[in-house]
Amino acid sequence: TALEQFSMQGWLKYAPGFRKPWKKRYLMVNQDAGILSIYESEVDGVGANPKGLIPLKGAMVDMPIPTNDPNPFQFCVCKIGESEEARKKPKISSASYSKGGFSQSVAKISKLVKSNSSIRKPVVHHFATDTEELMIEWINAIAHTCALHLEDESNGAMEENVSPQPEYKNEEPENDPITEQESEEDLNMREALKAQRLQEKKEKAASTLIQSLWRMILQKRKYQHILTQKRSIQMIFAYYQMYKSRQNFKPMLKQHKYRVNVLREMLSTEQSYIEGLNSLVNVFLTPLKAQGLINPQQIASIFSNIESIASLHHYLLTELSSRITGFIQPYQTIGDIFIFLLPQFKLYVEYINNYDSAVKLLVKLRESNSKFNKFVTKANELPELNMKQIESFLIMPVQRLPRIEMLLKDLLKHTDDNHPDHDTLERAFEGISELTAFVNEKKREAENFNKMAAVQRKMGKKGSGHNIVQPHRKWLKEGSLDVWNVDKKKRIERSVILFSDMLLCSTEKSVVAIKKGLHHTVRYDTLETYQLDRNSSASPAQDDPCSFIVKTRHASCKLFAESEIEMQDWCKTINETIEQLGKPRSMTSSGSPASRWGSHLV
Structure with a gap:
């Protein structure tokens, strides 16, 4: 079919x-x-x-x-x-x-x-x-x-529900050919009509079912379209949540990348620093000890405690290399290393304080000792030094401590408060900063002492009654000014030096001395000292805009600057110095890095 x-x-x-x-x-x-x-x-x-x-x-x-x-x-x-x-x-x-x-x-x-x-x-x-x-x-x-x-x-x-028709007996003869032919034609017609109706019903039912199925399919397509839209909205929302998470994570990722760069820079600079210290020890210090070109005291004055500093940084490099290797974890810590080594960094105090005298002694020895100068010149030409001079290696420890402070500060700045290394880094940075400030203060004190000693030497025999070098005294300012001479009634050029408790006016004189060669020495020819106290003052003069008057308890003087700005600067510095005279020394130094470090670093 x-x-x-x-x-x-x-x-x-x-x-x-x-x-x-x-x-x-x-x-x-x-x-x-x-x-x-x-x-x-x-x-x-x-x-x-x-x-x-x-x-x-x-x-x-x-x-x-x-x-x-x-x-x-x-x-x-x-x-x-x-x-x-x-x-x-x-x-x-x-x-x-x-x-x-x-x-x-x-x-x-x-x-x-x-x-x-x-x-x-x-x-x-x-x-x-x-x-x-x-x-x-x-x-x-x-x-x-x-x-x-x-x-x-x-x-x-339907066939079962049709009731049987009663049979009628015809009185006519059973074998009537005409009657039998008509009944057979009617039966065939009924069967044909019945088959036609049945076929029509089947076709109608099949058509109805197919139409219904297609309507259901179209309805399902419509629902699937709505479901697809719903899933698309859910997917878009999920991507939006993922985008928001990435946006929130970007600052953390950027901060981690910056920390990784700082850590790698710290490791690379530490490696370069160790190489420089090893070159200084192996090329200069060790051969000088073996050859005896200079005495041990001179060797100690030039190189100080460089070997101890090298040992300290060898240990620091080992610890940093064990933690800064390959992939650096987001929660890697290094602050505890510096906290552990913080007491050992006091070695820098001795070296930095001795650095200026070491450089001066090095220059003096190269001028006076030909064998030493030949040794240094030959060593400077070695290829492993990469065209660096001995002075470049001697200054490396002076520059290293501020460099470590800067790297720790940069690392702490890009470390979150919840990071496990934040507190240790903060303590390490504070300790290194205080140590750096203490070293700088001690260096300033040494420079101040050297300047006052130079003034004392220039005074010569005339300064025998003036002891310039005092523990409480500081060199503050120096310049060339004109001083009004009352006797001669004219301005005379003087070299003016301001100390923390005294104003010194003098005239410089060049003295030629012949001793192991011709050289010039500067001496003070005239000396005028003004002792400052709480009653002293410095104020501009009325007759000249570039002049000012310094008054003390026992004397006064009138000084002339080249410009009004220079005059105001001198007046301001002198008055600030006078204000500091009335304060106890403990008030000016308490709470400073030097006061906290001095007890265990000296």
Whole structure:
């Protein structure tokens, strides 16, 4: 017949009942028998025992309730009137139908075909395909089989309901040829009309089922479009959340990259520093000790405690190399290393304080000791020094401590407060900063002492009654000014030096001395001292905008600057110095880095 083309077989996903797990089964549609056979493996349908049989007589094809099931192409087979809609209570209203309920065509088919089934618990068989085209083929095949056997059932019921007609005996002879011929023609006509009506009913039922199925497919497509939009919105929201997380993580990532760069710079500079110290010790210090070109006191004055500093940084490099290798973890810590070595950094105090005298002694020895000068010149030309002179290596420890302070400060600045290394880095940075400040203060004191000693030497015999070098005294300012001479009533150029408690005015004189060569020495020819106290003052003069007057308890003097700005600067510095005279020394130095470090660094 024309319906035989819809018989088919193949693999489908099958789930019996409601929300049962999906299983892959091989299905065969038998149109003649009206049965849907289920097999666990692929068979030819002859002599095989099916896993299950689904009768299609009085059955229908329906679309399942839309769910979040991962299989989008689904359909189900159930008894007419026992679809999934009948299992849900309360029934789906028109409002819920508009939100994605069952197709109206299912209800129309249920009204069109009435089932006499007495099963109380409807069984719904769910099927799923991989593509929409395959789903439509299976739906057409099963629906036509259901429609075919539905018409057969209804036709049989109609024939059973026809009551038998009583037989009338004709008085005419039984073998009348005309009567028998008319009855046979009428019977043939009735059979033809009956077959025509049956064929029309079958075609109408099949057309109705196909239209209903297509309406259900279109409804499912519409719902799938809405579901796809919902999933797209969920995906967009998930990507937005991911974008927000990345945006929040970017500052942390940027901060970590900066910390990694600072740590690697700290390690690389430490390696270069160790190489420089090793060159200083191996190329200069060790050979000088062995050759005896200069005495041990001179060696100690030039190189100081450079070997101890080298040992300290060898240990520091070992610890840093063990932690700054390859991939640096976000929570890597190094602050504890510097806290542990912080007391050992006091070695720099001795070296930095001795640096200026070491450089001066080096210059003096190269001028006076030819063998020493030849040794240094030859050593400076060695290729392993990379064209560096001995002075470049001697200044490296002086520059290293501020360099460490700067790196720790930069690292602390880009370390979050919740980072495990933050507190230790903060303590290490504070300790190194205080040590650097203490070293600088001690260096300033040494420079101040050297300047006062130079002034004392320039005074010569005339300064025998003036002891310039005092523990409490500091050199503050020096310059060339004109001083008003009351006796001569004219301005005389003087060299003016301001100390923390005294103002010195003198005249410089160049003295030529002949001793191991011709050289010049500067001496002070005239000396005038003004002792400053709390009653002293410095104020601009009324007659000249560039002049000012310094008054003390016992004397006063009038000085002339080259410009009004220079005059104001001198007045400001002198008055600030006078204000500091009344304060105890403990007030000016308490709380400073030197006061905290001096007790254990001296």
